Amino acid sequence: MYLSIEEPTEKISSNAVSVWRISNTLGHLSALIIAAILLVCSRQFGWYVWIGTVLYGLSGIILLSAIYSIAIEPVYLQRTWRYQIDEEFVQLKHGRWREKHTLIPMEKVEYVRSEQGPFMRRYNLYSIEVGTTTTSHVIPAIPSEEAKKVKAQIAVYAKIKDKDFVEGEKGA
């Protein structure tokens, strides 16, 4: 551990790896197909040569990115993702090369939302989105039962009034 801070403890589902693998494969595949179509077009219709060169370069980058985000990234992301919800804060942590710790006070939380994509349904997972007035954070891939609990919990805790706002009302 690099920073000696109280780290969040809850892990996300290990099925997240498969979900990410499937969706990243599909995403990269479609990008590659588009690139291939454009390449064929540029051959057929005699577009400028540099367009072809750029397209080859792009395909190469897509391939590299595919290797990274299908084979390597999901495993590490799943292993490093931690979250924790208590009365006062939502704590998130993820990433290995670049480790990120985020702290959101409950009083700033405006809404909480759960979402399920087609691949996540197969594994019975939900992602939870925690929104503040200005940003939103997603906790990916939590098992359905757990997700419902987390959602309800945040909803209850978030009822705490924003201190800043109350102050404002008094002054106005």
Place this chain on the structure above:
Amino acid sequence: MTPTVKRYHPAMIALDFVSFIKGWSSVFLILFIFKASSSSSLVIGGRYLFFMGMFFSIVWSFFKWYFHQYEITADTLILREGVFVKEQRSVPFERIHNQKSNTTFVHRWFGLTSLTLETGTSGENASFRFPVITEEEKRRILSHLEGNYTEENNQLEEPSGRTIHFRSTKKDLIKASFTSLSFFAIFPIVSAIYFNLADYFEIEKTAKTALDYLFIHWWMLLVLLIPTLALSCVIGFIKTYIKYGNYVISDDKERIYIEKGAGNFISFSIPKHRVQAVVVKQSLLKRMLGLVSIKLISAGSFEEEKNQETSSLYPFMPKQEAYRILQTMLPHYQIVEQMERFPIRVLWLKLLHPYYLTIAAIIVLLIFKKEWLWLAALVFALSIAERICDYWFTGYIRYGHTIQIRNGGFTNKTFVTHLERIQQITVQHSWLERKFGVATILFSNKAKPLHVSKLYGVSKEEAVSFYNWYHQKSAS
């Protein structure tokens, strides 16, 4: 008792008309001045179209004026608008953060003004605008907002209790016009005039021969240059005067007021408790002249229209004076000059980062202009200078509930805010940062758009204590 449901002032129609003329002035010029003698059907048809468009825009403005209504109840403001699509919006007074009024030249002719009320939310409907109302009406609305409206004291005791902190003098303006480099404004103006004329007359040829002549008789160029420079200074000064003339900063117990502008009169006010953070900005030139610009960050910040930073205090104020004013108006936001610099290893770390701009410059030059490749070296040198500056000016201090950070290379930014105003924080560290024993801290403040402050190279011990500082906020 006056009826509660009101329309805007009928002069709105006239104002709409003026803005229509302004928007279509170039078309008008072509149709009626430059092609005055033309009898081509295109021009004649264009004229008819122009008049028809004018007629419809007037009719439309009339309907718009007729259907736009507003109502002020005890604690809510209700706006109804829309000719075909009706829309009704309402906002409780307590949600309104800032207010701004903008009196343009045209408003001035009619003795009218406009008022915009900003709520803390973002999005299309975040602000409520009264495009054309009388001064009195504006005061009535504002006094409703402040909750001290009574029928008798309709004529509000307006400036009571306000202390004026700053009033711009001619000297300030001259300084401002030089610092803002506004004397360069002559170039776009001249080129705009030139290209507009070139569209209609064949001056290009004449200009070319004239230029050739000038290059041969170079002393003529000098003679021409001096009045041009003088003219550009005058134009720069006038531009600055229009924008920053009559600048007044004042405050009372609750709010801060900023008024400015010689032509367009703009007044802005923000409740003190809504100030989310204070930013002090200094460019290289300003640093040399000892000037700073101070900006107040608030949730309902107005987007910067046409470079008019409304929520900034006078942008060309001497540093000491600016700090003094800030301290009397917002005693909670104290700026600490002396900040600890990061250990020298952070400089090496910063220099180690990839030089994307230089790489991009090399690639672009290799493709398009190989003989100018030396420019890349210049870019590289500038990047290094920028990073050293960045290291030199970067500072961080945290005491009590206050946090202050400063960063940036050639232009540096000092940012002060409080624990309660921070929306969320992130502490992150990459592989390289871990090798150097540092981390990056990020924290966000409510603003429009969200203001994220990022400080790179904080020692890991401090990153931990920053994290814990925020984590224990409610306990303390």
